[in-house]
Structures are given as C-alpha cells and as structure tokens.
Amino acid sequence: MIQPSKKIIWKLFVTxxxxxxxxxxxxxxxxTFMKRKFVDEFHWINEEEMxxxxxxAQTAPGAIAVNAAILVGxxxxxxxxxxxxxxxxxxxxxxxxxxxxxFYSLFITNPYIALVLxxxxxxxxxxxxxxxxxxxxxxxxxHNRLNIILMAGAFVLTVFFNVNAILLIAVALIIGIASALxxxxxxxxxxxxxxx
Amino acid sequence: MIYLKLFLVFLxxxxxxxxxxxxxxxxxxxxxxxxxxxxxxxxxxxxxTIAEMTPGPIAINSATFVGIRIAGIGGALVATLGFLTPSxxxxxxxxxxxxxxxxxxxxxxxxxxxRPVVVALIASAGISILRQVAFGTESIxxxxxxxxxxxxxxxxxxVLRKFKSNPIAVMFCCGLGSLFFDTFIKMC
Numbered sequence: 001m002i003q004p005s006k007k008i009i010w011k012l013f014v015t016x017x018x019x020x021x022x023x024x025x026x027x028x029x030x031x032t033f034m035k036r037k038f039v040d041e042f043h044w045i046n047e048e049e050m051x052x053x054x055x056x057a058q059t060a061p062g063a064i065a066v067n068a069a070i071l072v073g074x075x076x077x078x079x080x081x082x083x084x085x086x087x088x089x090x091x092x093x094x095x096x097x098x099x100x101x102x103f104y105s106l107f108i109t110n111p112y113i114a115l116v117l118x119x120x121x122x123x124x125x126x127x128x129x130x131x132x133x134x135x136x137x138x139x140x141x142x143h144n145r146l147n148i149i150l151m152a153g154a155f156v157l158t159v160f161f162n163v164n165a166i167l168l169i170a171v172a173l174i175i176g177i178a179s180a181l182x183x184x185x186x187x188x189x190x191x192x193x194x195x196x
Numbered sequence: 197m198i199y200l201k202l203f204l205v206f207l208x209x210x211x212x213x214x215x216x217x218x219x220x221x222x223x224x225x226x227x228x229x230x231x232x233x234x235x236x237x238x239x240x241x242x243x244x245t246i247a248e249m250t251p252g253p254i255a256i257n258s259a260t261f262v263g264i265r266i267a268g269i270g271g272a273l274v275a276t277l278g279f280l281t282p283s284x285x286x287x288x289x290x291x292x293x294x295x296x297x298x299x300x301x302x303x304x305x306x307x308x309x310x311r312p313v314v315v316a317l318i319a320s321a322g323i324s325i326l327r328q329v330a331f332g333t334e335s336i337x338x339x340x341x342x343x344x345x346x347x348x349x350x351x352x353x354x355v356l357r358k359f360k361s362n363p364i365a366v367m368f369c370c371g372l373g374s375l376f377f378d379t380f381i382k383m384c
Contacts (some may be wrong), residue, residue, distance in 0.1 A: 020252045024364055027217045027253050052294075059307050060290055061214045062283030063255040070287040082288060090276055093252035093260050098272065099262040100246060108242070112375060119374025120245045121329045122345045123367030126352035127248065128322035131218055131356065135315045151312035158222075158320040165226050165317050169212050169310065176309035183305065 009077050009084045011042075016069050016088030021096075027064035030089075031057070034065075036070055045075065064091060146179070198267045204258055205232070206278030214307065215314040219257035222281070222321035224258055234266045237328045244325070249364055257277065285361075344377045354363045 019033045031054055038044045045053070057067035066089055073085030107113045139151050150172060157163040205227045221244065229240045243265060245321040247257035256276060263275030279316050327336070329345045348370045 022251055024249075024251050025362075027255075030253060052209060055296060056290055057287070058215060058221055060283065060287045061212060062210050062279070062287070063217045063220070063253040065217075065253040066256065066280060066283050067282070067287045070283060071291055074288060074291045082284070086280060086284065087362065090256055090280065091259075093250065093257045094272060094276065096252070097246075097257060097261045097262060098252050100250070101261065104246075104265075110254040114290040115374045115378050116371035117242055117245060119371040120249070120367045121241050121325065122348040122374070123352045123363075123370035124248055125322060125329050126239065126349050126356055126370075127367060128218065128221070128318065129353060130323060130356040130363070131310045132315060132319040132322055135311070136319070139312045139315060147309065147312040149375070150309060151316050154313040154316035155319055158317060159323060165222050165243075165320075166212050168313050168317065169214065172309045172313040173307070176217040179309065180305040192278070 011081050012073050012076060012081055013084040013088040016085050017091060018088075020065070020089045021092035031064035031068050034068055034072065046071065049075075092173075146175075150175070199270055201232075202263060202267060203274045203278040206263070206275040209259070211282040213255060214310050216251050218318050219314045220255040220258060222317040224262060225324065226264055228266070235262065236333075237324065238332070239265065241325050241328050245367070249367060252368055261263055289345055344374065344381075348377075352364040358363050 015037050016034075016048075019030055019037065023030045023033055035050050039050050040046055053068055053071045054064075056071060057064045060067050066086060069085035069089045073081035073083070073097050075081070094169065108117070136151065139147055154168050154172070157168065158165065206224075209220055209223045209227065212223055225237075225240060228234050229237055235243070240262075243261045244258060247254055247261050250257050256279065259275045260272045261280040263272035265271075267274070326349060329349060330342050331337075332342070351373075352366050352370050355366055358364065
C-alpha cells in the first residue's frame with residue numbers, strides 16, 4: 001500500500017480549513033466548493049465520484065460537509081486523511097465561535113444589539129421555514145404517497161403531540177428498511193425491459 | 197459531570213441528524229431546551245441565529261456554540277466531538293462497504309423514508325422559533341403578539357420565497373429593520 005504523502009494530508013487539511021472558514025450558507029455550499037477544489041483544481045476525484053460521495057454524505061447521519069470531507073480524506077489518505085479533513089472542517093467554527101462567545105456576554109446586554117438580534121431571530125425563522133418549503137415541495141413533487149403521509153403524519157405528531165423526534169426517525173428507518181426489503185422481493189410491474 | 201452529558205447528548209444528535217445540517221436543529225432543541233433546560237428557547241434561537249450567520253457547516257457551528265454557552269471551551273470541544281463521532285464511524289464504514297459492495301442504492305432506498313420525516317421535524321423547529329419570536333414566553337394570543345417581529349418574519353419569508361435572496365443578507369436586513377422600527381416607534 002502506498003504511503004499517503006504528507007503533502008496530500010497537509011493539502012487536505014488546509015483546503016478544508018479554507019473552505020470551512022470562508023463559506024457561508026451551510027453544507028451544500030461547502031460541497032460545491034469542495035467540488036471546485038478537489039475535482040476541478042486538484043483532479044483528485046472525478047465528477048461522478050463527487051456525486052456519489054455527495055449522495056453518500058447526505059445518506060449518512062451528521063453534517064453533510066463533514067461527511068463529504070471524511071469521504072475525500074479517506075480516499076486520498078486513509079485514516080490520516082480523514083483526520084486532516086475533519087480537523088480542517090471543524091477548527092474554523094471552533095475558533096470563530098469561541099471569539100464570538102467571548103464578546104457575546106458583552107454585546108448581548110447592549111440594547112441596540114439586542115434589538116438587532118431580535119430582528120434577526122425573525123429572519124432565522126423565515127430562513128428555516130423557507131428551507132422547509134423547498135424540501136417539502138420536493139417530497140410532494142415526488143408523488144410518493146407513503147412519503148407524503150409520513151411527512152404529514154410526522155408533522156402532526158411532533159407539533160401537536162410532542163412526539164419524540166428520535167422516535168419518529170427510528171420508526172422512519174424501520175419503515176424504510178422494511179419497504180426496501182419488500183420491494184426487493186416484489187416484481188416491479190411497470191418497469192419495462194429495455195432491449196439493447 | 198456536564199462534559200460527559202454534553203458529549204452523550206451531542207453524540208445522540210449526531211447519530212440522528214440525517215439529511216443535512218438543518219436536521220440537527222430540532223434534535224438539539226429537543227435535548228438542550230426541552231429535556232435538560234440548559235438553554236432557554238430565546239437563548240437557543242439567538243445561538244442559532246449566530247450559527248447561521250457564521251461560516252462553516254451550521255450543525256457544527258450550532259454544536260460548538262451551544263457547547264461553549266453551556267460549559268465553556270471544554271463544552272465546545274466535547275459537544276463538537278460528540279457530534280462528529282457518529283459521522284466519523286458511520287461514514288468511514290460506509291466508504292469501505294460502498295467501495296467493496298457498491299450497495300448505495302439499497303442504503304438510499306432504506307433511508308428514503310427519512311427525508312419526509314426530517315422535513316417535518318425541521319418544520320416543527322421553525323415553528324417553535326417563530327412562536328418564540330412572536331410571543332416570547334407568553335401564551336399565544338392576539339394581545340401578546342409582537343407585531344413588528346411578525347411583520348419582519350412575513351417580509352423575510354416573502355423575499356426568500358419570491359426572490360431566492362441570500363439568507364444572510366435577509367437576516368441582516370431583519371436586524372436592521374428591528375432597529376429601524378424601534379427608533380421609529382419611539383419617535384412617534
């Protein structure tokens with residue numbers, strides 16, 4: 001097995017550090033920049049691999065950006081690669097938010113800042129509900145009845161009955177595994193064989 | 197010990213945040229605000245606001261910041277580590293399995309049922325925040341409503357839906373709007 005070069009490990013670390021420190025807008029934006037660096041610039045992975053990694057990163061639990069970093073790091077340099085990529089991703093928030101936290105106690109008592117924060121809270125609510133609308137409409141457009149029922153059901157259960165979020169996720173997982181196994185055993189009548 | 201508890205809480209959050217960083221939000225709220233009362237809903241919303249405005253993945257930002265507010269730098273370390281651990285283990289395993297068996301399609305089908313549930317959970321978190329914004333800790337009623345905040349919310353939501361504007365810019369404008377309205381009201 002080839003010894004992963006120290007240069008690659010270092011580059012992994014620095015690249016993720018840079019991306020994480022300067023990318024606003026969350027996981028998917030970070031992945032976009034990861035693609036620009038790792039696919040377009042370094043040619044470490046090709047576009048198809050990047051797409052598969054993105055899917056895998058979304059499928060696994062945790063922040064997508066971190067998962068993607070783990071996958072790229074793993075491919076390029078095994079375990080040291082994973083560590084380098086994850087450290088690079090996690091350090092900027094750590095530093096930045098520590099600094100903010102220092103001043104937080106100071107500026108939270110400032111009445112003007114408090115007003116601005118209160119206003120921004122309204123903004124955050126809007127941002128989150130906007131994301132919900134985007135994601136929700138994707139689910140609806142899929143026209144998968146079970147999914148739509150799951151979404152509506154989970155919504156009712158959590159908002160009106162305070163059902164535990166983790167319980168809902170666990171149930172969804174069980175349903176998912178069951179339906180995946182079920183569809184494997186069942187023939188798909190509307191799948192047509194395309195003759196080549 | 198708070199550090200151990202924080203670690204376990206965020207370990208759990210990390211394990212069940214499937215489908216993107218926003219999925220972590222309702223889970224963090226459920227533990228940190230509802231279950232352990234380490235933060236009030238107002239504090240939590242503030243932290244979320246700041247996590248949204250700072251660079252980096254929002255889930256990591258939230259974990260780190262909540263950790264700091266609860267138990268200082270040690271708390272931040274422990275919360276972030278807790279959140280990262282499931283990812284580290286599961287994704288590493290998945291990378292290996294996937295390379296060997298290319299079983300991605302099976303995983304995706306099995307996990308496909310999660311997305312609609314996660315969407316509902318995030319919606320629920322969003323509504324909690326909206327409730328916090330509009331009514332604070334008061335009960336929901338017409339007289340308790342914070343009209344300005346609701347107005348800002350409605351405007352922000354409209355702009356985001358209609359023009360797909362940059363969320364950070366929108367949030368920033370809301371902040372300024374709040375200042376503006378307060379000054380304006382005081383002048384009248």
